[in-house]
Amino acid sequence: MTVEEIKEKLYARGLKVTPQRIATYQALLELDGHPTAEDVKNYLAKNYPSITLGTIYNTLNTFVNNGLIKRIKSGSESTQYDVVLESHHHLYDTVSGRISDYYDEGIKDLLEEYFREHEIPGFEIEDIQIDIFGKPASQRTEENEE
Amino acid sequence: MTVEEIKEKLYARGLKVTPQRIATYQALLELDGHPTAEDVKNYLAKNYPSITLGTIYNTLNTFVNNGLIKRIKSGSESTQYDVVLESHHHLYDTVSGRISDYYDEGIKDLLEEYFREHEIPGFEIEDIQIDIFGKPASQRTEENEE
DNA sequence: CTTATTGCAAACGGTTTGCAGCATT
DNA sequence: AATGCTGCAAACCGTTTGCAATAAG
Numbered sequence: 078m079t080v081e082e083i084k085e086k087l088y089a090r091g092l093k094v095t096p097q098r099i100a101t102y103q104a105l106l107e108l109d110g111h112p113t114a115e116d117v118k119n120y121l122a123k124n125y126p127s128i129t130l131g132t133i134y135n136t137l138n139t140f141v142n143n144g145l146i147k148r149i150k151s152g153s154e155s156t157q158y159d160v161v162l163e164s165h166h167h168l169y170d171t172v173s174g175r176i177s178d179y180y181d182e183g184i185k186d187l188l189e190e191y192f193r194e195h196e197i198p199g200f201e202i203e204d205i206q207i208d209i210f211g212k213p214a215s216q217r218t219e220e221n222e223e
Numbered sequence: 224m225t226v227e228e229i230k231e232k233l234y235a236r237g238l239k240v241t242p243q244r245i246a247t248y249q250a251l252l253e254l255d256g257h258p259t260a261e262d263v264k265n266y267l268a269k270n271y272p273s274i275t276l277g278t279i280y281n282t283l284n285t286f287v288n289n290g291l292i293k294r295i296k297s298g299s300e301s302t303q304y305d306v307v308l309e310s311h312h313h314l315y316d317t318v319s320g321r322i323s324d325y326y327d328e329g330i331k332d333l334l335e336e337y338f339r340e341h342e343i344p345g346f347e348i349e350d351i352q353i354d355i356f357g358k359p360a361s362q363r364t365e366e367n368e369e
Numbered sequence: 370c371t372t373a374t375t376g377c378a379a380a381c382g383g384t385t386t387g388c389a390g391c392a393t394t
Numbered sequence: 395a396a397t398g399c400t401g402c403a404a405a406c407c408g409t410t411t412g413c414a415a416t417a418a419g
Contacts, residue, residue: 093373093418102306111303111322114408129376134409136374137304149303155383157257157295158283160248167295168346176257176295179343187337188330188353195329200314202357207334211348239393239398260384275401280384282399301408375416385406392399 078106090143100125101136102145111149166207179209224252236289246271247282248291257295312353325355 083102087094104120105112112120114133121128140146157176166179188205229248233240250266251258258266260279267274286292312325334351 095374095418097375105304105306111305113301113303115301127376130408131377131410132375138410139374141304144308145306147305147308149305155259155261157259158251158287159257159293159295160251160291162290162293168343171349178256181341183341184334184337187333191330191333195327197314197325197355197357199360200355200357201360202355204356206354206356208352208354209343209346209348210350210352211343211346214345214347241393241399243400273401276383277385277402278400284385285399371419373416373418375414377413377415379411381408381410383407383409386404388402390400392397394395394397 086145090145092139092143096125097128097132098136098139100128101133102140105146164204164206166209169208169210170212171210172212179207232291236291238285238289242271243274243278244282244285246274247279248286251292310350310352312355315354315356316358325353 080099080103083099084094086102087098092098100121101117104117108116108120114130114137117133117137118128118130121133137146141148159178161178164185166181166184168177168179170176184207185205188207192202192205226245226249229245230240232248233244238244246267247263250263254262254266260276260283263279263283264274264276283292283294287294307324309326310331312327312330314323314325316323330353331351334353338348338351
């Protein structure tokens with residue numbers, strides 16, 4: 078992706094086009110896997126040593142809020158524990174951040190069957206867990222009814 | 224679950240049976256959902272105010288390491304970001320701990336269809352992500368073939 | 370020229386750690 | 395009696411925030 082295209086992306090969101098933002102976005106493109114803020118900082122260390130970690134965090138948050146990137150694992154919240162050891166799925170309430178259990182044998186069967194036909198090369202599946210992100214159902218909000 | 228049973232559980236793991244551990248385990252059983260260390264502390268505030276947050280953390284870690292409970296979302300690690308916006312899944316290598324992306328539109332369709340028929344009461348799905356746990360396919364490891 | 374963004378450093382919140390005292394075995 | 399656990403406080407680490415200086419539109 079060219080610098081021009083990055084600029085357009087920023088512009089399209091109404092964001093100011095700053096060197097820090099361009100550099101951060103480039104770093105994300107360049108870095109393999111799922112970089113952390115630190116990774117970005119390290120990557121930029123050579124060409125752009127003056128950029129601050131704080132700025133990178135701000136920039137990443139801005140990107141997330143504008144739908145330019147996704148946050149994969151949010152480390153800010155507290156760790157949650159579970160006494161229930163059986164395999165089950167999780168509902169992530171994207172509003173409150175609460176996680177609740179979701180039991181459904183049907184899904185398990187469905188997925189097991191699916192993966193029997195679509196094996197993942199070089200990978201032996203031990204367990205499958207589904208993370209379902211969403212929010213409390215708008216119980217028939219007035220504005221949504223047709 | 225009775226106190227006796229909890230004691231047995233601890234004993235079975237070779238852990239010392241202390242009031243703090245019993246209380247913490249009880250709290251986990253009693254608390255709905257996926258309590259945090261703070262939640263446990265709050266729960267115990269009335270009957271066991273002297274227990275420390277530090278101890279609770281230690282205790283929970285001990286429990287996790289001994290397979291008594293599971294950690295759901297580990298808050299200690301850094302947040303990871305992803306420029307790739309398409310919904311995709313993650314392969315967790317339970318041996319190395321590595322996470323890699325797994326793209327498969329088929330699953331998405333499958334799950335969307337499934338949940339169209341099996342709605343989750345009170346929950347509006349925004350995104351579904353699958354965590355597939357497993358290990359590199361045993362390509363005929365020496366120790367396993369007899 | 371206005372407003373948003375940056376850099377810096379200080380603050381924060383969750384979690385870990387070191388160590389002396391204490392409880393469990 | 396020996397070991398391992400607890401409590402406490404300090405340290406840690408990732409992240410956020412307040413504010414003055416600066417750059418983008």
